[in-house]
Amino acid sequence: MRRPDQQTTTRPTPDAAPGTTPDTPSAEATGPGTRRTADAGGAARSPDPAGTRPAGDLTTEAVLAPYLRGQAAEFLRSLRLHHEHSAPADSGGHDAAAATRALRRSARRISGSLHTFRAALDPLWADQLRAELAWLSGLLAREHAYANRLTRLVEALHQLSGPALPAARGVRAAGESATSDAQGRAALGVGAARAGALLERRLTLARTRSHSAALQALGSSRFHAVADAVALLASDVPLAPGTSARTAEALLEPAERAEQRLLTAVAALPPDDTEPYNEAQDAAWHQARLLLRLHRYAHEVVLGAADPA
Numbered sequence: 001m002r003r004p005d006q007q008t009t010t011r012p013t014p015d016a017a018p019g020t021t022p023d024t025p026s027a028e029a030t031g032p033g034t035r036r037t038a039d040a041g042g043a044a045r046s047p048d049p050a051g052t053r054p055a056g057d058l059t060t061e062a063v064l065a066p067y068l069r070g071q072a073a074e075f076l077r078s079l080r081l082h083h084e085h086s087a088p089a090d091s092g093g094h095d096a097a098a099a100t101r102a103l104r105r106s107a108r109r110i111s112g113s114l115h116t117f118r119a120a121l122d123p124l125w126a127d128q129l130r131a132e133l134a135w136l137s138g139l140l141a142r143e144h145a146y147a148n149r150l151t152r153l154v155e156a157l158h159q160l161s162g163p164a165l166p167a168a169r170g171v172r173a174a175g176e177s178a179t180s181d182a183q184g185r186a187a188l189g190v191g192a193a194r195a196g197a198l199l200e201r202r203l204t205l206a207r208t209r210s211h212s213a214a215l216q217a218l219g220s221s222r223f224h225a226v227a228d229a230v231a232l233l234a235s236d237v238p239l240a241p242g243t244s245a246r247t248a249e250a251l252l253e254p255a256e257r258a259e260q261r262l263l264t265a266v267a268a269l270p271p272d273d274t275e276p277y278n279e280a281q282d283a284a285w286h287q288a289r290l291l292l293r294l295h296r297y298a299h300e301v302v303l304g305a306a307d308p309a
Contacts, residue, residue: 060120060250064113065237067301071109072234078102079227082218097144100214104140107133110230112297116254122238129233132226139217146207153199157192255298262291 078099085095111133114126217223265288270281299305 060117060239063251063304064117064120064301065239068110068113068237069234071106071113072230075103075106075110075230076227076234078106100140100144104137107137107140108293109297109300110233111137112294113301116258116294116298117251117301119254120240120250122240125238129226129229132222132229136217136223136226139214142210143207143214146203146210150200150203150207153203154196157196157199160192251302255295255302258291258295258298262288262295265291 082096082099082103085099111130114121114130114133118126265284269284269288270278
């Protein structure tokens with residue numbers, strides 16, 4: 001991912017053409033190997049049917065409050081679907097997995113908006129709810145993370161034991177026979193199969209435990225308190241005193257600061273010509289990915305549509 005040539009959070013203008021909305025292709029997180037960051041599993045919010053909002057309409061009461069109420073309502077709908085289809089992912093619970101992703105999606109958007117636009121909200125309430133939503137999102141993400149990790153590792157082992165050997169093992173003496181190559185591939189295949197079986201047992205067990213922990217947490221008093229807070233948010237957004245009629249700056253300035261933080265983090269990422277993987281660089285990529293989410297959610301609030309890829 002390279003630094004864009006110009007900013008993407010543009011201030012809405014009163015003379016914007018009606019019906020025009022930014023393109024909304026979803027970016028896909030492909031990891032450090034391809035140098036991209038994105039909102040993992042996050043579907044784009046539906047564009048504002050009226051197009052880019054006029055600057056005069058950008059008040060917390062007219063824009064931020066409806067956005068938070070809409071995300072809270074989506075959270076409650078996803079929670080209801082999760083209760084209806086709750087089942088382990090390996091038992092055919094695809095509907096439960098989709099409901100969990102939608103639940104995390106709404107929790108991330110509410111939490112990110114509370115962080116970016118904290119000055120326009122009741123700060124004590126915003127900080128407390130944001131911390132609880134972060135706890136919930138992280139808890140629900142564990143099962144999905146274990147499943148993804150198992151898929152990636154098994155695919156890597158499959159490639160390793162394929163017809164072609166890795167470069168380190170492929171360097172042979174000029175007179176070595178094809179029989180030795182076949183034996184080496186067979187031995188590598190057996191080792192990869194054993195490693196795959198071990199990984200599957202351990203990660204499947206970890207995924208099952210994380211699923212059980214998530215179900216237990218969803219029945220806890222802590223989660224019920226979070227659900228109650230989100231239910232209240234669906235009808236009433238606690239705004240800071242004097243912000244209900246403030247100008248567009250109350251929303252545009254925090255959104256632009258979120259974008260500047262993202263651009264700074266992207267500029268600090270290692271160049272593309274570095275080694276394919278370096279664990280020491282993971283923190284910078286994770287930070288850029290987090291800031292990209294915050295920028296994307298701020299763009300959704302201000303312009304009523306997902307940020308263009």
